[in-house]
Amino acid sequence: xxxxxxxxxxxxxxxxxxxxxxxxxxxxxxxxxxxxxxxxxxxxxxxxxxxxxxxxxxxxxxx
Amino acid sequence: xxxxxxxxxxxxxxxxxxxxxxxxxxxxxxxxxxxxxxxxxxxxxxxxxxxxxxxxxxxxxxxxxxxxxxxxxxxxxxxxxxxxxxxxxxxxxxxxxxxxxxxxxxxxxxxxxxxxxxxxxxxxxxxxxxxxxxxxxxxxxxxxxxxxxxxxxxxxxxxxxxxxxxx
Numbered sequence: 150x151x152x153x154x155x156x157x158x159x160x161x162x163x164x165x166x167x168x169x170x171x172x173x174x175x176x177x178x179x180x181x182x183x184x185x186x187x188x189x190x191x192x193x194x195x196x197x198x199x200x201x202x203x204x205x206x207x208x209x210x211x212x
Numbered sequence: 213x214x215x216x217x218x219x220x221x222x223x224x225x226x227x228x229x230x231x232x233x234x235x236x237x238x239x240x241x242x243x244x245x246x247x248x249x250x251x252x253x254x255x256x257x258x259x260x261x262x263x264x265x266x267x268x269x270x271x272x273x274x275x276x277x278x279x280x281x282x283x284x285x286x287x288x289x290x291x292x293x294x295x296x297x298x299x300x301x302x303x304x305x306x307x308x309x310x311x312x313x314x315x316x317x318x319x320x321x322x323x324x325x326x327x328x329x330x331x332x333x334x335x336x337x338x339x340x341x342x343x344x345x346x347x348x349x350x351x352x353x354x355x356x357x358x359x360x361x362x363x364x365x366x367x368x369x370x371x372x373x374x375x376x377x378x379x
Contacts, residue, residue, distance in 0.1 A: 155357065159252065159253045159254045159357040163251050164323065166250050166254075173256070174258075174259065177257055
């Protein structure tokens with residue numbers, strides 16, 4: 150972001166800036182949630198099963 | 213929270229802090245941390261509010277009565293935070309530099325609620341004393357976007373034996 154634009158943002162009334170912070174929080178939570186969703190979709194179910202089996206085997210719970 | 217403006221219930225936080233003064237649990241308070249910096253700079257993401265207070269009785273552990281009082285008013289406790297409308301707030305006891313920052317803080321009105329916010333020179337000095345990555349970024353932002361009283365900043369830094377990070 151250009152420094153002039155950032156300086157303009159700094160001049161906004163405090164209440165307006167607080168509203169923008171709230172928007173930033175919402176956006177960052179949405180990005181995080183979307184990323185988590187993508188990760189679980191991209192990870193093949195068979196691999197998830199294999200990992201679960203491996204973990205159980207390692208723990209000695211599955212013979 | 214459905215309403216955008218209510219996502220950060222800062223007016224409620226400041227109203228509660230004023231109430232703590234009225235009932236005598238604290239002597240004075242000011243908004244510190246990232247939200248105080250945002251008063252002077254561009255908005256940045258932050259997930260909590262810091263209220264720095266001067267305790268009425270410094271011989272007691274000031275935090276406990278504050279937590280009890282606010283819990284009785286419906287605030288929830290989650291680790292070191294008190295939550296109002298799901299927004300985390302930290303109440304931190306002032307001492308030394310932070311106590312001076314509270315005393316010298318700027319009077320503001322936020323949505324009609326009287327409050328105080330740390331002056332930028334004190335935010336910079338406190339950030340210099342903490343020195344995490346985000347504190348250094350805060351110093352850079354304030355130096356480039358806020359109007360800084362340089363003699364005041366130099367005086368604070370000298371008295372508390374602090375140095376600004378090298379640019």
